[in-house]
Amino acid sequence: MFTTEYLDLPPLTSAGGSVQLPGSKSISNRVLLLSALSEGTTEVRDLLASDDTRVMLDALRQIGCEVREDADAVRITGLGAKAPNSPARLFLGNAGTAMRPLTAALALLSGDFELSGVARMHERPIGDLIDALRQLGCKIDYLGNEGFPPLHIRHGDGLPSLALSAPIRVRGDVSSQFLTALLMALPLVAKSQDIVIDVVGELISRPYIHITLELLARFGIVVQRDDNWQRFTIAAGSRYVSPGVVHVEADASSASYFIALGAIAPASDGHEGIRVLGVGQDSIQGDIRFVEAARAMGAEISSGPNWLQIRRGAWPLKAIDMDCNHIPDAAMTLAVMALYADGTTTLRNIASWRVKETDRIAAMATEGRKLGALIEEGPDYLKITPPPSPADWKAASIHTYDDHRVAMCFSLAAFNPAGLPVRIEDPRCVAKTFPDYFEALFGVTTARAGQIPVICIDGPTASGKGTVAAEVARRLGYRFLDSGAMYRITAYAATQAGLIIDATHEARIAELARALPVHFDEGKIWLHKQEVTNAIRTEEAGMNASKVSALPLVRLALVDLQHSFQRLPGLVADGRDMGTVIFPNAPLKVFLTASAECRAERRYKQLISKGISANISDLRADLEARDARDANRSVAPMKPAQDALVLDNSRLSVDEAVDQVIGWWRARQPFGA
Numbered sequence: 243m244f245t246t247e248y249l250d251l252p253p254l255t256s257a258g259g260s261v262q263l264p265g266s267k268s269i270s271n272r273v274l275l276l277s278a279l280s281e282g283t284t285e286v287r288d289l290l291a292s293d294d295t296r297v298m299l300d301a302l303r304q305i306g307c308e309v310r311e312d313a314d315a316v317r318i319t320g321l322g323a324k325a326p327n328s329p330a331r332l333f334l335g336n337a338g339t340a341m342r343p344l345t346a347a348l349a350l351l352s353g354d355f356e357l358s359g360v361a362r363m364h365e366r367p368i369g370d371l372i373d374a375l376r377q378l379g380c381k382i383d384y385l386g387n388e389g390f391p392p393l394h395i396r397h398g399d400g401l402p403s404l405a406l407s408a409p410i411r412v413r414g415d416v417s418s419q420f421l422t423a424l425l426m427a428l429p430l431v432a433k434s435q436d437i438v439i440d441v442v443g444e445l446i447s448r449p450y451i452h453i454t455l456e457l458l459a460r461f462g463i464v465v466q467r468d469d470n471w472q473r474f475t476i477a478a479g480s481r482y483v484s485p486g487v488v489h490v491e492a493d494a495s496s497a498s499y500f501i502a503l504g505a506i507a508p509a510s511d512g513h514e515g516i517r518v519l520g521v522g523q524d525s526i527q528g529d530i531r532f533v534e535a536a537r538a539m540g541a542e543i544s545s546g547p548n549w550l551q552i553r554r555g556a557w558p559l560k561a562i563d564m565d566c567n568h569i570p571d572a573a574m575t576l577a578v579m580a581l582y583a584d585g586t587t588t589l590r591n592i593a594s595w596r597v598k599e600t601d602r603i604a605a606m607a608t609e610g611r612k613l614g615a616l617i618e619e620g621p622d623y624l625k626i627t628p629p630p631s632p633a634d635w636k637a638a639s640i641h642t643y644d645d646h647r648v649a650m651c652f653s654l655a656a657f658n659p660a661g662l663p664v665r666i667e668d669p670r671c672v673a674k675t676f677p678d679y680f681e682a683l684f685g686v687t688t689a690r691a692g693q694i695p696v697i698c699i700d701g702p703t704a705s706g707k708g709t710v711a712a713e714v715a716r717r718l719g720y721r722f723l724d725s726g727a728m729y730r731i732t733a734y735a736a737t738q739a740g741l742i743i744d745a746t747h748e749a750r751i752a753e754l755a756r757a758l759p760v761h762f763d764e765g766k767i768w769l770h771k772q773e774v775t776n777a778i779r780t781e782e783a784g785m786n787a788s789k790v791s792a793l794p795l796v797r798l799a800l801v802d803l804q805h806s807f808q809r810l811p812g813l814v815a816d817g818r819d820m821g822t823v824i825f826p827n828a829p830l831k832v833f834l835t836a837s838a839e840c841r842a843e844r845r846y847k848q849l850i851s852k853g854i855s856a857n858i859s860d861l862r863a864d865l866e867a868r869d870a871r872d873a874n875r876s877v878a879p880m881k882p883a884q885d886a887l888v889l890d891n892s893r894l895s896v897d898e899a900v901d902q903v904i905g906w907w908r909a910r911q912p913f914g915a
């Protein structure tokens with residue numbers, strides 16, 4: 243997961259390969275709650291691991307369910323006939339799929355509960371659900387603004403007697419989650435009589451109700467509905483029974499980004515477009531109908547029970563005019579596909595977007611305009627016209643409003659015909675439903691040749707290159723290449739093989755270097771099966787590395803390995819010849835240096851802190867000898883590239899040096915300050 247302040251996507255050109263999608267959020271949180279209300283233990287497989295399921299699991303633990311999270315499944319032992327633990331204060335983040343159904347379920351049980359969330363959660367309406375519950379006789383107070391969380395359920399003295407004989411009326415035209423919440427909660431009290439729910443106003447987002455009904459059936463609850471989806475009847479004597487094992491299907495809304503990707507991007511060499519795994523034509527999720535919308539815009543899609551294959555068909559995409567009520571979440575992705583269409587696309591009947599994680603109509607309009615599109619925003623519609631020509635596209639820093647879907651949608655703007663990068667602010671917000679979204683995206687996309695950015699940080703030993711480069715990489719979400727480690731490992735491998743490091747053994751050492759079985763894993767370095775992280779960091783290993791690095795064949799043998807680090811979304815490379823030889827076209831090259839005195843002192847402190855005894859004047863003599871060898875060798879000598887910026891950090895802290903490099907980098911990006 244990317245937890246950086248922003249993530250810059252370089253211009254992307256093609257896509258191909260398979261993507262395994264995470265579990266559906268809607269199904270995951272419903273299954274968790276139903277398991278919690280059932281008697282017995284439910285094994286939930288392929289559960290989505292995300293912010294929203296995390297808050298639900300935490301809440302269920304708090305109210306007394308036993309939750310075991312194993313590698314293969316999450317196992318929940320439900321409350322059954324037991325009363326929930328009380329009092330309990332439940333924090334539900336920004337998870338509507340936790341707040342609404344939990345409110346309803348807890349309101350039909352005994353106990354004293356407070357339910358709250360993040361600030362945005364407290365702006366998302368819940369009044370219609372509370373009205374319906376109060377109608378029944380539940381005692382619920384608003385702790386903040388009327389009609390919004392946080393809430394207080396006051397059943398500490400037991401469940402009040404409920405008025406269940408008359409139909410329960412709930413509005414269906416603001417959020418279908420209110421009806422879902424009641425459908426999941428009312429079976430708890432459908433003991434001696436049928437319970438009837440009447441929907442007031444037209445029911446929006448029916449597909450989500452369909453998911454609710456399907457899942458209720460799996461947990462033993464039969465609900466009858468009329469043909470118009472206005473009246474729902476829960477049979478007397480209903481009782482939750484755990485189905486034992488439940489598989490969560492992959493998220494059909496998450497599939498929309500990869501369906502759109504397949505429709506927008508030319509297929510990468512050797513690929514037939516994009517294959518989405520985990521969800522297909524047999525899905526119970528309404529958002530699977532996004533497939534039809536994408537086809538209408540030109541995508542070529544084939545499908546099986548749990549897979550989809552997408553290829554680019556019509557190009558440019560065809561503009562559409564569509565009522566999106568049936569696919570409220572996935573339809574946001576159409577707004578980004580519209581940027582690649584041959585005219586104006588109109589998305590209608592999307593008023594519910596206004597009360598989601600953010601006001602999504604406003605967000606899509608504002609951010610789309612930043613890219614150069616012409617967008618008309620109505621109370622319940624969007625009209626999107628792409629930038630008139632490639633030259634009209636603009637490089638934009640996309641604000642994401644803590645809304646996962648805004649972030650995922652706009653990542654697709656990186657295929658813009660102008661070849662501009664796209665900045666996604668707060669990429670972590672995708673954690674709500676798809677924590678590894680960007681990793682998945684980078685796994686199946688290709689950038690223009692040479693367009694994956696590289697920042698080179700070269701310089702003498704102990705100038706702080708490694709420290710600064712690693713931190714710059716962390717702050718940008720880029721990969722990190724410690725090229726010195728390659729020479730250190732080669733020297734180590736040569737010594738282990740009994741080879742003296744000199745010109746007579748050059749060919750054999752180069753052979754070793756070419757097939758180096760090196761493997762980097764969470765800060766550890768492995769040579770075949772041996773961990774060498776510390777062994778290659780000694781002063782002696784550094785000196786040996788310097789010797790081995792003077793052998794031209796060895797340098798040549800390590801070129802491909804170093805180039806292989808240039809992968810999406812970008813690379814920070816530290817060494818001696820990153821800017822001069824390995825990545826000569828890098829858009830930013832820094833030559834980091836500091837006085838010999840200062841460097842000797844830093845190395846001294848570094849060694850002492852690791853418990854290794856050292857002597858400053860010896861260290862200084864050694865490092866000057868190493869500098870001289872590195873700077874005077876015949877191939878790829880250490881020197882600033884012609885276009886490098888020299889940074890003497892003798893008087894700078896690590897943070898200041900990092901800020902300077904990031905400052906230079908940002909100044910070269912087209913996003914403004």
Ligand SMILES: Nc1ncnc2c1ncn2[C@@H]1O[C@H](COP(=O)(O)OP(=O)(O)O)[C@@H](O)[C@H]1O
Nearest residue numbers: 703704705706707708709844848891894895896
């Ligand atoms: N600007 C700086 N000010 C003070 N100490 C620094 C600075 N940069 C790096 N250091 C310290 O100097 C030591 C050597 O840095 P390192 O990154 O290993 O250098 P290099 O990779 O250039 O050999 C580390 O302990 C690091 O924390």
Ligand SMILES: Nc1ccn([C@H]2C[C@H](O)[C@@H](COP(=O)(O)OP(=O)(O)O)O2)c(=O)n1
Nearest residue numbers: 703704725726727729787788791817818819
């Ligand atoms: N790109 C590179 C990186 C390192 N080397 C050589 C020269 C250095 O003395 C050794 C060890 O490099 P390393 O960066 O690990 O050394 P320091 O951490 O700066 O002491 O490898 C090189 O020739 N080219």
